[in-house]
Amino acid sequence: MDTAMAFPGFVLHLKRAFDRHGYELYAVGGCVRDRLLGRPVTEYDLTTNARPEKIKELARETGPDSLYSVGEKFGTVGVIFGGVHVEITTYRGEWYEPGSRKPVVEFGTTLEEDLSRRDFTINAIAEEIDRPGLIDPFGGSADLHRRLVRAVGAPEERFRDDPLRLLRAVRFAASLGFEIERATATAIARCASQLANISRERVRDEMTRMLTGPAPDRALLLMADLGLLELVVPELLELREVATGGGRHKDIFAHTLAVVRGVPPDLVTRWAALLHDVAKPRTIGFVDGEVHFNGHERVGAEMARKILSGLRYDRQTIEAVAKVVGMHTHANSYSSQWTDGAVRRLVREAGDLLEPLLDLSSSDITSYHLHKRRAAAERVEELRSRIARIEEEASIQAMRPPLDGHDLMRMFGRPPGPWIRPIKDRLLELVLEGKLAPDDRETAERIARQLYGQETGQAESQAAQETP
Ligand code: ATP
Ligand code: MG
Numbered sequence: 001m002d003t004a005m006a007f008p009g010f011v012l013h014l015k016r017a018f019d020r021h022g023y024e025l026y027a028v029g030g031c032v033r034d035r036l037l038g039r040p041v042t043e044y045d046l047t048t049n050a051r052p053e054k055i056k057e058l059a060r061e062t063g064p065d066s067l068y069s070v071g072e073k074f075g076t077v078g079v080i081f082g083g084v085h086v087e088i089t090t091y092r093g094e095w096y097e098p099g100s101r102k103p104v105v106e107f108g109t110t111l112e113e114d115l116s117r118r119d120f121t122i123n124a125i126a127e128e129i130d131r132p133g134l135i136d137p138f139g140g141s142a143d144l145h146r147r148l149v150r151a152v153g154a155p156e157e158r159f160r161d162d163p164l165r166l167l168r169a170v171r172f173a174a175s176l177g178f179e180i181e182r183a184t185a186t187a188i189a190r191c192a193s194q195l196a197n198i199s200r201e202r203v204r205d206e207m208t209r210m211l212t213g214p215a216p217d218r219a220l221l222l223m224a225d226l227g228l229l230e231l232v233v234p235e236l237l238e239l240r241e242v243a244t245g246g247g248r249h250k251d252i253f254a255h256t257l258a259v260v261r262g263v264p265p266d267l268v269t270r271w272a273a274l275l276h277d278v279a280k281p282r283t284i285g286f287v288d289g290e291v292h293f294n295g296h297e298r299v300g301a302e303m304a305r306k307i308l309s310g311l312r313y314d315r316q317t318i319e320a321v322a323k324v325v326g327m328h329t330h331a332n333s334y335s336s337q338w339t340d341g342a343v344r345r346l347v348r349e350a351g352d353l354l355e356p357l358l359d360l361s362s363s364d365i366t367s368y369h370l371h372k373r374r375a376a377a378e379r380v381e382e383l384r385s386r387i388a389r390i391e392e393e394a395s396i397q398a399m400r401p402p403l404d405g406h407d408l409m410r411m412f413g414r415p416p417g418p419w420i421r422p423i424k425d426r427l428l429e430l431v432l433e434g435k436l437a438p439d440d441r442e443t444a445e446r447i448a449r450q451l452y453g454q455e456t457g458q459a460e461s462q463a464a465q466e467t468p
Pocket of ligand 1: 165
């Protein structure tokens with residue numbers, strides 16, 4: 001752990017500006033955590049005893065690229081330097097949910113008070129900016145060493161104060177690969193139902209961060225085990241025990257988590273992976289002892305709409321996820337026997353969701369048998385290259401020279417005749433070779449004139465030779 005690593009220049013400039021006017025300024029939160037873990041820092045959280053208006057004034061002195069308010073009510077000012085975000089927050093006394101009727105912010109008076117209101121010890125470490133030094137009243141660096149997420153203060157009280165912390169604990173444990181300290185985990189399980197008391201928008205934003213971050217499968221498993229999933233997407237719990245006949249139980253939940261982990265960290269793709277089989281428990285049927293889930297993609301798409309609307313996702317995201325869920329069995333059914341027409345229909349129907357759909361499809365086999373997983377991935381690879389070939393062929397078919405026969409007849413004032421073909425062919429050849437843009441009429445006209453001159457010149461000289 002290298003605490004002596006210098007802060008970037010713009011953070012040092014901020015520190016000097018605050019110093020000059022007699023205000024305190026410390027680094028806190030994620031950036032300190034990441035520095036202590038030796039990870040790259042992508043954004044900075046700073047905290048100060050200056051009030052938001054003052055923060056703006058002082059930050060402006062350091063010439064940032066831009067300055068914005070992050071809910072000024074919460075005392076946060078955002079500044080950007082060379083694309084890097086810095087959020088500067090006034091010491092806080094309490095955290096309140098946006099939109100709650102309680103007073104929105106209570107400013108704190110000291111750094112210690114501010115740190116004592118933060119959620120987890122690993123997030124409640126402050127760092128000096130222009131010299132080495134940590135202010136770590138809750139043992140956060142020891143917990144970083146032990147890889148533990150531990151609530152600051154009495155866990156149950158802290159979770160009741162702001163139940164979003166229930167989800168944050170899980171997210172930090174998953175994304176950092178940490179354990180949740182025992183008393184903190186017990187408190188989470190006991191307070192789980194409190195999650196119903198916060199706005200769905202906050203839950204949504206936390207789910208988004210969780211799903212697009214590292215180890216989303218671990219986050220979901222923790223949520224399920226701690227009783228949180230029940231309050232966010234209870235439908236997923238039905239996947240845990242689905243009887244698939246013959247006395248065998250197949251855990252579709254475990255399969256789902258593996259698929260989520262297997263797809264790229266894109267929001268639509270990850271949600272689609274999480275919900276692709278959500279309707280299996282509701283569509284299960286048996287024919288001659290064989291299990292089937294007829295129509296689970298259609299019912300699943302409907303359930304996805306309902307789940308994501310409930311979480312207040314935007315229309316576009318909802319419809320995108322529903323579409324991928326609704327199409328996943330179609331994409332999964334691809335085989336080499338498909339005609340080009342069948343491939344084209346899939347591509348057209350998927351539209352701009354083709355990538356999420358194919359990503360889901362290649363991850364949607366989680367058999368223990370390596371050869372089956374490989375076969376699934378290869379099948380989708382084959383589909384991808386067929387799509388690429390068909391698209392290339394289509395774009396080649398669609399290539400036209402900038403001038404057609406009518407254009408040429410008009411240009412040279414001549415009726416149709418065999419003189420047109422060689423000029424058109426040559427223009428098309430130049431387009432296919434990439435030497436002439438398909439819409440560059442001007443150059444095409446110049447070339448056509450040259451070619452026409454050669455053609456008629458040749459014809460005339462031929463005529464001259466033929467005449468004795
Ligand atoms: P990252 O940005 O990498 O997800 P972070 O720790 O910076 O992690 P933020 O959500 O950016 O997390 O919050 C910055 C800091 O503010 C946290 O480290 C924590 O100290 C504090 N914080 C944020 N939300 C809460 C909350 N709901 N309750 C208490 N403290 C919070
Ligand atoms: Mg942060």
